[in-house]
Amino acid sequence: MSQSPAILSTQNLVKEFQGFRAVDGVDLNVREGTVHALVGPNGAGKTTLFNLLTGFLPASAGRIALGGRDITGQPPEHIARLGVARSFQVTSLFAEVTACAHVELALQATAGLGRSFWRSDKQMRRFTSRAMELLDQVGLARHATRSAGSLPYGHKRALELALALALDPKVLLLDEPTAGMGLEDVDRTVALIGRVREDRTVVMVEHNMNVVGSLADTVTVLQHGRVLAEGPYRDVRSDPKVVEAYLGADVA
């Protein structure tokens, strides 16, 4: 594969919680247009790394750059507006708002209508058809008028994905996009990520190795907050260090 330039990179990134280093000197280079998977056992620092990349946690040390621009210390809303959208591992939605209104809210964020306090919210209907398209893509068209709180877990995950896609981001960060989904939904999500990666970069935390294997160009294995191995999936999965540390008896 050709080496495209890094769109999202970190240099010696550290996050320390009261003496405990959750992320301990990570150098990450996510190349533009690739799907980059972060894997590792629980507590390896994957979600912390996500929170650092999206500004939800301040870094203790190190640098984060997006397309060559230093974004260390930027608040989450700035990073989102620079074209980095994320989903949350623990589903994070507005419980009483319908699925369709969720996506409308996300579409409105990029359109800048949200500042209008003198207009009717009927203005938001201009986003409805696009919102329905996105819901259809993630398989939620039938549930558009249901409140997010009433959706089953797998559908909530799909809605998370629709929200991130609604921002039309350059970089899509997905925290366990298929967790809790049934087999059929996993296949649809994998196909969807395969489609949306055409014109963007995807970074995902994922435990399902079938998903990682079928989507990821590059896999970074984290352990104890450090990078244990990095490379194409087939190389990483046969790396003895990785086999010992993480994949264990399942794969070896």
Next chain:
Amino acid sequence: MIRFVVTRLEAHPAWVRWGLLAAGLLLAFGLPWTLYPPVATDILCWALFAVAFDLLLGHAGLLSFGHAAFWGTSAYATGLIAIHSGLPFYAAVLCGAVAAAVLAVPIGFLGVRRSGIYFAMVTLAFAQMVYFVANQWSGLTGGENGLQGIPRTLPGVDLSDSFVFYYAALPVVLLGLLAAWRVVHSPFGRVVAAVRDNPARARALGYPVDRYKVVVFTISAFLSGLAGGLYAVNHGFASLQEVYWTTSGKVVVMTVLGGIGTLWGSLIGAGVIVRLEDWLATAGFDEVGLVTGGIFIVVVMLFRRGLWGTATHLLRRRFGALSEDTGEKHRPEHDREAPSQPVPS
């Protein structure tokens, strides 16, 4: 007959809302016929204040315990402008509300960095500073004596009769209520509700949540200022009471009594409290706080949604679609378990 009406209303839930609106307007226009007119105007002012407060508490989820700062600042500013400029009282009230909004920007800016009880404490601290300034700067505010002799100026109209003044004040209040309703049901209002429910998710979508909170805080302060300015003109007088913490507390009681987040419930809360205080004072009962406080406790313990909130909850269960908020917010509970039906497209 009743059965017929009920079935018609079930078929057309919008009629219930128009009916309630018509009843509310009728009540608003008829109020000074049934009450001592200055008290009727007081109800108007407190009603707008309580709705402005609910915009912040119910829809943005921010509990301010210093809203007297905005009500009172506008009362003084309106009074000073009315006394010294001779402008029509509408202009004076508008300037007073702008003064309240200007004050709200720095307070909101510093306050929204904290949430919950800390936000309440920050706003209380600022309101106490405003009280201190009003008390010390007696050359301007009259200190303990208050600001006396605020005129009801309107060229060509004699407003000295409180009955007439009520109808001069009513449009201001109705416009203020309309503004609050518009803000709640605007694209901005949707974002504010989202920020209240899940600030982290709103930030991930790219919404600067603190800025939204400051803006809604400022709008609330502006509307509170409209109310406070009108109140000062109504009484021809602005006193330290207007910036005292008990005024901040009173508006909290009204909003909670009516029902947090219902907007119109605050009107009822304000009406009940002002009417009750007037009645008790007339009867020569001094411990007004004992009674309003007692009612407050009973309502909080028994009707958690407040008077209006409880009433609409019961009505909504009866009529299904009668919804006060953004429509989709109140899906029926039984939707939760129902299997989803395919929608023909």
